[in-house]
Amino acid sequence: MKFNTKTIHAGQKPEETSGSVMPPVFFTSTYAQEAPNKHKGHEYARVTNPTRTALENLLSGLEDARCTCAFASGCAAMDALLKMLRPGDHVVATNDLYGGSYRLFKEVFEPFGISFSFVDMRSVDNVGKAITPDTRMLWVETPTNPLLKIADIAGIAGLGKHHGAYTVVDNTFASPALQQPLNQGADAVVHSTTKYLGGHSDLIGGAVSTSNDEIYENLTFQTKTTGAVPGPMDCYLALRGIKTLSLRVERSCQNARALADYLRNHPMTGDVRYPGHSDHPGHEIAAKQMSDFGGMVSFSLKSDDQESAEKFMSNTSVFTLAESLGGVESLISHPASMTHASIPKNIREEAGLKDSLIRLSVGIEDIDDLIADLDSAFDSL
Incomplete structure (x- = not known):
C-alpha cells in the first residue's frame, strides 16, 4: 500500500456495530463486562479507548511500526519513553534540541540521576565519542528544531545497536509523510501529533511508534499507570487530520522551497x-x-540583531506570530524567546541558535500571498 493510501486506510475498517466509515468518538470512561475479567477488548478508558486505538493503528501503518501508543501531548510521549531509564543511565542527545525536550531532560529527569550529553549529531563520530558504558538511549531530532540540522538516522542507529542503546527519533518536523525512521534502523519514533499529523492547530497530542517489544511494554505500562492519555475527541481530530496529511505536506514543501529561494535572494x-x-x-x-x-x-x-528580527516578526499579517508548527496556516516565531526560551542563552548560542533567528512554519496558502507578506515585513525595517 502506497503512503498516500495508508493515510486513509492503514489499520482502519468500518466500525463494527454501525458500519461508520470514520471511527466514532467514544465518550466513555468504562465498558460493560460479560463477567469479572471477561470483556470485549476494553475495560477502562485510561487503558484503551476505541477512538484512540484507531489512531494508534493508523500511526503504526504510517511509520511501518508493529505498535503505537498515543499520549496527551508530545511531552507526555517523551516522558513515557524516558521512564524506561534508571538512575545512572546516560542519554546522548542532539545539541540543537526542542526547548521542551531540553527542559524535560535537565529539570525533570537529571535530578533523578539520569545524565545527558548534548552533541552535534550532524557527525556520527560525535555521537560515538559521547557514548559511555552507561549510555542507554540516543535521542535524535532530524531535521532539528529550529536550525534544521540533519542527522544520519541509519548511521546513528547502527551505533546504538553496537553499544546496546536505543535510538529514538523525534520525527515531528518531517512527519511520516517524508521520513520513516524505523525503516532506517531506529527503535522508536516520537511525534507531537499536534503538528503535521493533526495539521489544523486544534488539538494537543503525542505518540510513540515502535516495533520493539520492550519499548512497547514500557509504553503500555506507562499508559495504564501514569495515565497521560489523549481524550477521544483529540484522537478523532488527529484521525481526521491525517486523512489529508500527504496533500498538506506536499503543498507545504512546495511553498517552503519557493520561500527559501526568495529569502536567499x-x-x-x-x-x-x-x-x-x-x-x-x-x-x-x-x-x-x-x-x-x-x-x-x-x-x-x-x-x-534581535531588535530588527522582532520588528520583522511583528509586521506580518498572513504569517501569524505564534508558537507551534505544521498547521495549514503559516506561522512565524522567535525561537530564542518562544520555543527555546527554557534553554540557557549560552547553550543556545553554542549550538548556533542566535537571538536574531526567525523560524517559519510554512502553510498551504497561496505562495504569492506569502511572499507579499514577507515583502511587507521587510519594507517595515
Missing part, C-alpha cells in the same frame, strides 16, 4: 537554513532519508 536576508538547498550541510543525507525537504525554514536578517 533578498538583499536584507542573512543566513537561510533550508535542507533543500544543495549547499546546506546536511542536504545529501536529507535527500537520502527524506522524500522531500519539509515545510520549515529558518533565517536571520543581514543586520543579525
Whole structure:
C-alpha cells in the first residue's frame, strides 16, 4: 500500500456495530463486562479507548511500526519513553534540541540521576565519542528544531545497536509523510501529533511508534499507570487530520522551497537554513532519508540583531506570530524567546541558535500571498 493510501486506510475498517466509515468518538470512561475479567477488548478508558486505538493503528501503518501508543501531548510521549531509564543511565542527545525536550531532560529527569550529553549529531563520530558504558538511549531530532540540522538516522542507529542503546527519533518536523525512521534502523519514533499529523492547530497530542517489544511494554505500562492519555475527541481530530496529511505536506514543501529561494535572494536576508538547498550541510543525507525537504525554514536578517528580527516578526499579517508548527496556516516565531526560551542563552548560542533567528512554519496558502507578506515585513525595517 502506497503512503498516500495508508493515510486513509492503514489499520482502519468500518466500525463494527454501525458500519461508520470514520471511527466514532467514544465518550466513555468504562465498558460493560460479560463477567469479572471477561470483556470485549476494553475495560477502562485510561487503558484503551476505541477512538484512540484507531489512531494508534493508523500511526503504526504510517511509520511501518508493529505498535503505537498515543499520549496527551508530545511531552507526555517523551516522558513515557524516558521512564524506561534508571538512575545512572546516560542519554546522548542532539545539541540543537526542542526547548521542551531540553527542559524535560535537565529539570525533570537529571535530578533523578539520569545524565545527558548534548552533541552535534550532524557527525556520527560525535555521537560515538559521547557514548559511555552507561549510555542507554540516543535521542535524535532530524531535521532539528529550529536550525534544521540533519542527522544520519541509519548511521546513528547502527551505533546504538553496537553499544546496546536505543535510538529514538523525534520525527515531528518531517512527519511520516517524508521520513520513516524505523525503516532506517531506529527503535522508536516520537511525534507531537499536534503538528503535521493533526495539521489544523486544534488539538494537543503525542505518540510513540515502535516495533520493539520492550519499548512497547514500557509504553503500555506507562499508559495504564501514569495515565497521560489523549481524550477521544483529540484522537478523532488527529484521525481526521491525517486523512489529508500527504496533500498538506506536499503543498507545504512546495511553498517552503519557493520561500527559501526568495529569502536567499533578498538583499536584507542573512543566513537561510533550508535542507533543500544543495549547499546546506546536511542536504545529501536529507535527500537520502527524506522524500522531500519539509515545510520549515529558518533565517536571520543581514543586520543579525534581535531588535530588527522582532520588528520583522511583528509586521506580518498572513504569517501569524505564534508558537507551534505544521498547521495549514503559516506561522512565524522567535525561537530564542518562544520555543527555546527554557534553554540557557549560552547553550543556545553554542549550538548556533542566535537571538536574531526567525523560524517559519510554512502553510498551504497561496505562495504569492506569502511572499507579499514577507515583502511587507521587510519594507517595515
